[in-house]
Amino acid sequence: MNDLLKLRQQRQQAFWGEVLPYLRYVMQSGLAIVTFFLLIVFAAWYTTFLQNVPQGLPVHWILLILFTPLAIYGSVRTYMRTADIVFMLPLEVRMREYFAPAWRSSVIGKMIWLLILALVAFPFYVRADMNAKSLSLLVIVLIIAKLLGSYGSWQELRMNTAAARVGYRLLRYVLIIGLLAAFLWLPLMTALIAVVVIALVYIALLRIPGKASVPWERLIATEKNHAAGVMRLLGWFVDVPNGERKVSHRRWLSFVGNRVPWVPAKSFRFLVSKTLVRGELLPILIRFVIIGVVFVLITRESWFGIVVYLLFILLAGMQMTSLRKQHTDTLWLSIYPIPPESQRLETVKLITQTQVWITLLLWLPLASAGDPMRMILTFIAGLVAVWLYRRSLNRKWLKDIEAEAEFD
């Protein structure tokens, strides 16, 4: 316990030791082939696209949307555990030894992805913007944005009041978007001055609120969410144990599920509707749809747009399969007089209905482009994809039920 650096390494190894065996199954599920295929298709499309970049594209907006999520997102894997609040509390003054490598590896890891994105997007940037700034400057500004985002989100965790944490999170979003926007839109010198001023002001503002030396409970809760996130991602492909779930009240959505018919066979629908609107899946889906709409918008003029459209519909369905796994082990479903098949029927129905809405939302950017027949056929293809996904989900679920029954 005294060697904090070693302890973190052991925990990191233990976590990934648990995750890695699943990756083999993820690869076997066809992900590797699909990813490889998509990379080739994307490379082919992007090369063609770069040779003839359409005039009048909102290049600054597109780059801002591409860079912002990776620049803002500043999670740190601490691998902390619930018992730490008891056993590691006496070591509080030395916890910097534990957190420093965690912070470093997190920032470097995410920065690499951001820089890869920058390298991929740069050819588009220089072709679409006559006054594009140099790659080296773009990289430096992205590194500054990433460092600020990670430092800010870490300081937010330490803040004592919920109001300060929410306020500073918003401030982080606004300032980092502002910083990237200033770099993209303003002339070179003004842009650089703006970047430096924003960075200094942000660092100064972060010193104001009261902070805990080590925010034990928040760090543990955040770590649980991260671990659950990894498991959820794996859960798209293989059966993994349910992790801790993050829940938000979202009072404005409390009405969802209340109009479900008042009969035992539909009671599971009531529960799973609440799970959908209060769990982590909803914000994931919202972000996913926004990204999907942007991608469909960018690619809608070519055949690749249809591939992207169908791909996003299927990926949305895959994300929603986590709903299936969230209530597999709950005591009440074994005890309450709910028809056993209603869990499957109601979950699949909810996934399908949500997927149809997503199909419609993703179709909107397509609806204003191309000829009407192509538009309609694309939408029908989207609905067929939803139907096929529903069939496959149902079939797989029934197969699993049969396998469980045989095992019993």
Next chain:
Amino acid sequence: MEQVAILNVDHLSGGYSRGKPVLHDISFEVGRGEMIGLIGLNGAGKSTTMKHILGLMTPQQGEIRIQGSTLAKETEQYRASLAFVPESPQLYEEMTVREHLEFTARAYNVSQADYEERSAHLIKLFNMGDKEDSLSMHLSKGMKQKVMIMCAFVAAPPLYVIDEPFLGLDPLGIRSLLDFMVQTKESGSSILLSSHILSTIENYCDRFIVLHKGKVIIQGTLEQIREQTGQQNVPLEQIFYDLVQDGL
């Protein structure tokens, strides 16, 4: 008075593995309108017995019937006949207190009118009015336990299986629960209650079943147990202590 049995546990043996049963040939009944105390040391088999009744474990031998129905043959009828309060609250983090009650009412086919009436009464009785729209994850352990208890009572089935309900409850909560259990029993429902607080349940339960090392070592009313053990005017706690000390 001849009791009509709501729950029949008949020569039940069971456990987690075939070679090592936890329960050995257990038989008892819970009559209509009876409150039965299931008592025993840690590991005596109380929770395992309850898990068998709930259908979470399959008997290796013997049979369990609720109002004549078995889980294997009349699954939905069996399930609709019982409600369970676990020792540790198990709630859905994504649902509020009110939504838990509503989910339970929907599952047990309680009419909307009955649900409204019962939930209003229970929320008031357990002093949860200012928490009814809170997510369960934001409740204290005692409050979570109250939600578990309210969920069971909103369903209003013929049989309640209640495991250590007093853990985490404040004194007012304990009193409300005991009073409500008495009312429930008087209305004709039956309760199988497990608790270590023998001085409390001594005054509320009609009969007691003492489990020790997976066997029923004695059962009956307090008077019958006193007679069988030859200990007149001795509190239940002392009798229990002597019984398990002898059997250790």
